[in-house]
Amino acid sequence: MTLEARERARAALNDAEDKVARLAAIEPFMIDLSLRENPVGSRVGQTLDEKLAILPKLREFGFRNISLGTLDYAIPDELEVDDDFMIRLRDTGVDMTGCFAFTAMGIASPDGTFTPDPSQLKLRDYRVPNTVSEIYLSSFGMEGMYDLPTLKRSLPASVQWLRDNIVGEGGAPRIFINIVDGCDAFAEASDATFEIMELLAGLPIEGITMEDDRGTYMPFQVGAYVAAARAILPPSMKLLMHIHAGAGFENASMIEALLNGADGAWGGLPKRAAVVGHASLGELLANLVRVGNTRVTDIYRVDDLLPLATDLQVLDEAGPVPDDLPIFGYNAYRLSLGAFRQRPDRFMDLPPDGIGGTYRYRICPVVSDxxxxxxxxxxxxxxxxxxxxxxxxxxxxxxxxxxxxxxxxxxxxxxxxxxxxxxxxxxxxxxxxxxxxxxxx
Structure with missing residues (x-):
């Protein structure tokens, strides 16, 4: 090996070490959606009583930002359990500090007349102090809803309506704009997406979030889209990601997002999601613990992570967590061979007791020792x-x-x-x- 080759090899290793150090040092910003994201993809969903019991568990675990549910659903006159839940919290005087609800953007006509979305009216009436407001940017996403000029006209008006009509936590509401088809938008219409990002950069909002809503983009693509957004948004504006598991890239894509400038994520604590799963907050926390991140262990009760995440998924599914689900599945920490044991003193290992689990055993006749x-x-x-x-x-x-x-x-x-x-x-x-x-x- 030549000296030049050895230097290139060392540089590659140093790059990986640098990335691990960055992941170990971040304090990820998270909005928990265990009250909505997980039930959306489950067989049975959550009742009002179950939601009332889950909320304090999420707070006790350490979540400071929690979405109570979604209000921008189809047939808005036919209420959902989410509506009942927010009404109950309002009527019983529960502290909703740090609580959000998802809403849709209102529409501003060419003459300046603004019509709030029904979900925005519900947000006001239910007295939820903060919102994640959803928009679409790709041609498929906007089809039948609005065009780009309408979007550009309506976004500032919609944010202003929220600031004028929603009582926040001692002031203005905290507003995030979620680009549901964010990866599609960057892939299909980058110039128009840059325009919207520049518009969002100048609005009085806390941040934006983007989705890979079908989970079809590869990690390097997600990383590039995050880097592009981060290049336009001011450093003070938060950038969150939400990635579904359609093609199996989700957790790798989330790591790429963090390394390319994302501040964190929104999602549910368990794996279950609107598609077949998503880059869950539970998995993200576990993987940050894996690289030695002490910020998350100071904030969250990670020693309860595995039992809490699995209990929530069992509740939502009215059935067991898939046995072979990584990290949280029944077989994730069942040793079939002693050499597979993860140890606390070995780099990148995450023994089960670090997230509230224990080692068990299973017999595989070909390999078990x-x-x-x-x-x-x-x-x-x-x-x-x-x-x-x-x-x-x-x-x-x-x-x-x-x-x-x-x-x-x-x-x-x-x-x-x-x-x-x-x-x-x-x-x-x-x-x-x-x-x-x-x-x-």
């Missing part, structure tokens, strides 16, 4: 792991291999099967004694 088999056996039997000696455990592994070679496909992870396997191993050890390795002829 003594640690995994012994651990699963102890779980099933209720006896301590040390009750099972290496000789019998090793025989269990031998028998799994022999039975699979013989064409038997057995789910040894099932309690009845692992106990039956143990029984066969005890008999085998007693009958043949120590077993030498089987070497093919």
């Amino acid at each position: 003594v640690e995994a088999v012994r651990g699963r056996l102890a779980e099933v039997s209720g006896k301590p792991p040390e009750a099972y000696g290496d000789e019998v455990i090793t025989m269990m592994i031998r028998l799994m291999r022999r039975e699979l070679r013989g064409g038997e496909r057995i789910d040894y992870d099932l309690p009845e099967q692992v106990m039956a396997l143990y029984g066969r191993a005890v008999i085998a050890v007693a009958s043949v004694g120590p077993v030498r390795p089987e070497i093919p002829a």
